[in-house]
Amino acid sequence: MPRDFYATVAQVLPVLLLAMLWESRFLEGLADRPRVSRRLDPVGGVRFWTRPRVRVYSLSVATIVMLDVGLCLLVLGGLVPDSVALRALVAAGLLLVLGTLLTRIWIDVIRATADRPRE
Structure with a gap:
């Protein structure tokens, strides 16, 4: 089960970085x-x-994402042992990028839909 977590995070984080x-x-x-x-x-x-x-x-944020992906690949390659602390660290990096992206989405939507003064 933890291998699925690392594999999924390693695939999702670059896409989130690209979106961000x-x-x-x-x-x-x-x-x-x-x-x-x-x-x-x-x-x-x-x-x-x-x-x-x-x-x-x-x-x-970009550096943390890349380090997270690297950690996931090292775990999947068997070079770093899985642990609860490592999973928490990877999850924290994922939550950081998700929170950043959500904040940016909110700001962009609010800015795009704001009432503009008529000329």
Whole structure:
């Protein structure tokens, strides 16, 4: 049963990473939108997610996903023994990317369906 868990996670995580970074045009949106802090631009600035923070978070999530996939492959290859702690670590990485993707979906849907002022 644990082998199925690792095999499934190893297949699902790259797809989630693809959805998170490339398929959603996330990187293009980051390049196009200014992300000035609220301190510098009180009206149009962002409170927390400035470009450096988005960069660090996105690269951290991508790195964690790749490490998770690597761990799954090492377990499937018999190089790392299965344990409850390892399964919890892999599940935590999966929950991180799922939570990140869900948050981004919410933000994108809210932004896309927001009422825009009429010109």
